[in-house]
Amino acid sequence: MNLSRTKIGAILAAPTVVYMVIFFVVPSLILFSYSFWSSESYRVVPDFVFTNYLDSLHSAVFWKVTINAVRIGLTTAAISLVLAVPVGYYLVYVSRSQTMLYLILITWFSSYLVRIYAWRTLLGTNGVLNAVLLQLGIVDHPVDAFLFSSFAVTITLVHIYLPFCILLVTSSLSEIKPDLIDAARDLGTSSLGAFFRVIAPNAANGLAGAFMLTFILVAGDYVTPQMLGGSSGQTTGLLIADQFRKTGNWPLGAAQAFVMFVISIALYFILVSLGRATGLIVKRRTINPKGI
Template sequence: MNAVNQSKPVVVGAEASVPIKTVSIDKKALSGYLLATPPLLFLIIFFLVPSILLFVASFWTSKTFTMIPAATIANYARTLSASGFYDSLWISMQNGFWTATLSTVISAPVAYYIVYKTRSNAVLYLALVSWFSSYLVRVYAWRTILGTTGVINSTLQQFGIIDQPLEWLVFSKFSVIITLVHIMLPFTLLLLVSGLRDIKKDYLEASADLGGGGFTTLWKVIIPMAHKSIVSSFMFTFVLAASDYITPQLLGGRDAMTTGLLIANQFRSVGNWPLGAAMAYLLLAVFMLVYATLLGVLRAANLAPGKRYHD
């Protein structure tokens, strides 16, 4: 409508609206659709269609690397009745929760500094530099740092602070989470920086002007306004860390069997694709539950926008 009206400024009034409606397509909307088409097609072909196929396959049965079409919920039932699934889920959820919480909490003051305290992007670039090394290199680097003969243990031993190397440093939950946090930190930092950039300094000054100290401004203005980027930063890293199975395998010790690994095994070694698909969809359901819980918690704590505080 807009484009048409602009091209025919002479036409005025109700009677003119009849020919306008018959005039062809809105150019603005058309160019929008054209721009959105390539990524949309990509998503449909490589994400939506395989996801639907996988969902359908989760109701099939399997016999040594062959899938047999069926309509059974046996795969779901089997997963939900196996204690191994819950054990793996517990490990995954811990990895996800601690990684997402620590990454978001550590990134927040850095993002605040980058957006409000300095005009240079040096700190941001510095944080992004770690992306120039590969995932595996970073995992092995942590193994070297945290190992029984690693930098930390040998230093502590040399200064006589400990006699025996600290075994829990490596091949433990601790080493998995510290590595995942290191890997995820740039993501959360970028998301929080872009979220805070939308909150102009005016809002912080307005809060101070009305009597809000630093802490009040944080809780009553910054967090509610940055709510979306905080949630996305948390969920993004939660999903990535909870479904990760490389780092837990290399650094997790007894805690290596995450749900991600369980699912991967169904596809790679066991060859039961329908069972793997069912597990993947159960994990997806758990993620959605976590998302809903997070939103609920933020809302209950008055940290989400859209609430009225008066009657």
Template structure:
């Protein structure tokens, strides 16, 4: 882990304080790259777009994963659906993107079905190259990650606890909020954050199905490394996104703690000592 993750990250972090001159990296310790990034309207715009894409994708993915994970954990022991979820990882990332381009195009399946049903008279071009297309495609790609993490979290909760709460007159929503959510909170937060990071950093999908609305921070960072050769600026922008992800995690954790879904490490330690 130190060799393959920590060391490269530290090297990239050091690059963010250096400067680029004539396609050369000059080891100067300056904050120019960070200041120029946060003062750039383009960077702020695409970063906001990336954050919105990540938040929407993560929220929808986690919400969809809850009934799927509940069904696979407590209702059926069949592994067929579970294996079908895993099989999606064997299909090419680009193939799935092109599949959605075909489905959402003016001559695609969705427009064709709506035309046949008489709901529309002409194909809707807004299905493709729009925020809608980006959201649908990203949810399809990253939903399996959320499902597997939520299944892992729910598998630690005994079904008898949920049944007991229902026997005491708790509604299904109440049983989820009082039994499932507190015990699976860390897994739900983990699923949300993983999906958010993957979606917010994805620049291929928004570019291919989002059109003019598909520019994200990931694409901007990639251009700094591939086209302009400004590695220090790209490194600084990458760590700004990293810092925003950490900030989001802290906010979500604080909200979950305030709602009583999770306990602070200090209170958990106190409860353990009392026992």
């Protein structure tokens, strides 16, 4: 028996590919076909109708929570990226501090629910934030408005997804050679200048990717809005999740999930073309021999 290296590779790849096809690709396709099915008295009936999509698109509630999800998603992703870039820069170029990396990993791996719960404790009427503000005399009675608002949801989501964003930014920055920065510094640029003129353009694609990935995960998060968002801070995720509980309409939920998916993809293309138009994102160039 003398199989070629690639053939053995293909055989060895089979378990992974088969597993992921059965339990990821196929379910996604089933969910997609569900979105065209209909639901009669809580039973799913195979069909080919567009009512689920039309109902979603004509629903005021759907648009309200979707706009919420997009707004919270964009704000959270933007704040996360702004905070992640200095940390990533520090980790890649200033000090490869293992302690810092492990602190970030610990927060990433610390329980999702615990972090939501922590913020509920911190922001509550009798919470730590109010206690501190009262002590400092900044407010004279506890502020109720911290909890159950978009503010509470956003700060918690930043806390939950920032470690992930930092890891993405760190990996995209570490692809840029430090020599480039040294060269820019030698030619007299300030460190901030080197960042904006050397690192940012080279890392732009990676940073845009980090932004979008954070956005997608945040916009799809429904547990945080459910716990901290109050009645005005709900997002599409909760609407979708509720359809998949016992008495829900699965085909409608499936259609809503795919509308959300399409919106995310559309936002990605808008972001990239905005970046291209403003020159923030450039196709990676080779060095121009004639100078810039």
